[in-house]
Amino acid sequence: MTSRNTAASAVTTVELPDSPDLLRLLPADGGLSWVRRGEGLVGWGEAARLEVSGPRALAEAAAWWDDLSGQLSAPDPVGVPGSGAVAFASVAFDPAAGTSVFVVPEVVVGRRDGVAWMTRIGDPPPLPVRTEPGAAPGRLRYADGALDPASWCAAVAAAVHRIGDDELAKVVLARDLLVTADVPLDPRRLLDRLSDRFPDCWTFAVDGLLGATPELLLRRTGRELSSRVLAGTAPRGAGAEDQRLAAALLGSAKDRAEHALAVDSLVRALEPYCGELDAPAEPSLLTLANVRHLATDVTGTQRRSGRRGSAGLLDLVAAVHPTAAVCGTPPDRAAALIAELEGMDRGRYAGPVGWLDTRGDGEFGLALRCAQLSPDDPASARLFAGCGIVAGSDPAAELAETQSKFAAFQAALEG
Numbered sequence: 001m002t003s004r005n006t007a008a009s010a011v012t013t014v015e016l017p018d019s020p021d022l023l024r025l026l027p028a029d030g031g032l033s034w035v036r037r038g039e040g041l042v043g044w045g046e047a048a049r050l051e052v053s054g055p056r057a058l059a060e061a062a063a064w065w066d067d068l069s070g071q072l073s074a075p076d077p078v079g080v081p082g083s084g085a086v087a088f089a090s091v092a093f094d095p096a097a098g099t100s101v102f103v104v105p106e107v108v109v110g111r112r113d114g115v116a117w118m119t120r121i122g123d124p125p126p127l128p129v130r131t132e133p134g135a136a137p138g139r140l141r142y143a144d145g146a147l148d149p150a151s152w153c154a155a156v157a158a159a160v161h162r163i164g165d166d167e168l169a170k171v172v173l174a175r176d177l178l179v180t181a182d183v184p185l186d187p188r189r190l191l192d193r194l195s196d197r198f199p200d201c202w203t204f205a206v207d208g209l210l211g212a213t214p215e216l217l218l219r220r221t222g223r224e225l226s227s228r229v230l231a232g233t234a235p236r237g238a239g240a241e242d243q244r245l246a247a248a249l250l251g252s253a254k255d256r257a258e259h260a261l262a263v264d265s266l267v268r269a270l271e272p273y274c275g276e277l278d279a280p281a282e283p284s285l286l287t288l289a290n291v292r293h294l295a296t297d298v299t300g301t302q303r304r305s306g307r308r309g310s311a312g313l314l315d316l317v318a319a320v321h322p323t324a325a326v327c328g329t330p331p332d333r334a335a336a337l338i339a340e341l342e343g344m345d346r347g348r349y350a351g352p353v354g355w356l357d358t359r360g361d362g363e364f365g366l367a368l369r370c371a372q373l374s375p376d377d378p379a380s381a382r383l384f385a386g387c388g389i390v391a392g393s394d395p396a397a398e399l400a401e402t403q404s405k406f407a408a409f410q411a412a413l414e415g
């Protein structure tokens with residue numbers, strides 16, 4: 001665990017008279033973001049930072065944030081979830097092995113239900129010097145990541161085989177794609193384009209991991225908990241074909257089984273913490289520009305008493321992650337098969353990403369439809385996409401699904 005903390009200075013929060021375009025405020029090096037439909041949080045500067053890994057990574061992060069929250073609590077005239085000091089977080093897919101990053105920005109600008117505010121820690125310059133986002137990156141060169149398409153299809157076929165042997169019911173297999181541009185990639189341009197094209201997604205950026213995720217792992221507001229579980233995907237089509245594909249997804253026994261396992265994994269993990277928990281019996285459709293998903297919005301109320309009643313947001317995130325939307329069923333066998341077949345380190349892809357405030361409120365999505373900007377080459381990035389594999393999955397169809405999912409970030413890169 002490494003932590004840096006220059007945060008023991010005054011925290012001030014003021015309401016802003018005008019509602020700023022949050023993503024337009026970000027400085028040239030990108031900063032931090034969690035924005036959907038123009039609302040959410042952006043931040044920049046670093047008042048404190050934690051990098052943590054190991055079997056107790058999230059517990060250590062929770063203790064670090066509890067301690068810091070005590071130092072950072074301050075009068076907050078806005079008083080809504082996200083106002084005051086916050087930490088942005090990007091957790092490794094496997095927090096025991098990978099590095100999770102928590103950043104407390106010096107400046108946060110937020111907007112919620114039309115109310116805008118700015119929180120500053122210490123005395124940083126209030127707004128960055130504005131420069132326009134950079135131009136299109138010119139020519140893009142793509143290269144296979146860990147597995148070429150044929151090898152990845154072979155991995156899917158092997159997974160289907162293992163599922164047929166009754167070893168497990170579902171595993172999510174992902175692949176990566178490398179991209180290099182002629183000029184450095186501009187995170188602000190990517191975030192702008194992602195949020196324009198994917199208004200129903202959360203456009204996030206934490207420590208070089210950028211994306212627009214449609215999946216909300218867990219939101220905590222007071223004791224109210226909510227989640228949007230996704231699993232089961234169909235491509236988009238033109239005209240009547242699009243409606244046919246939507247109806248086929250809703251009626252697909254394979255996709256519904258894949259979806260039910262993801263909902264079940266979240267519900268089972270949350271149940272012990274909740275007095276009430278509601279998961280609709282039927283999934284709905286979430287339609288995005290590139291794909292359509294089966295979706296279930298789960299809501300619950302956290303218990304008031306006992307050890308589980310006092311669990312904080314990071315304890316809850318640790319309890320629910322990884323769901324079967326990104327790992328599989330049963331999770332231990334699925335994680336072992338992912339390690340065996342994927343041939344890559346997921347890093348923070350498919351891990352929880354979001355923010356938490358000093359009151360214990362916050363939102364965590366799953367880091368999907370994203371790319372990790374290269375720390376060594378500002379013109380390069382690594383894109384990720386994965387698919388749930390169940391009995392009856394067809395490797396060629398799953399490969400096509402990863403291509404449709406990559407297309408979300410590719411559209412932001414291109415043009």
Ligand SMILES: C=C(O[C@H]1C=CC=C(C(=O)O)[C@@H]1O)C(=O)O
Nearest residue numbers: 230231232233325385386387388
């Ligand atoms: C693992 C990913 O998507 C998950 C979320 C929605 C639908 C999924 C699916 O249909 O396979 C995946 O479970 C990804 O986009 O990389």
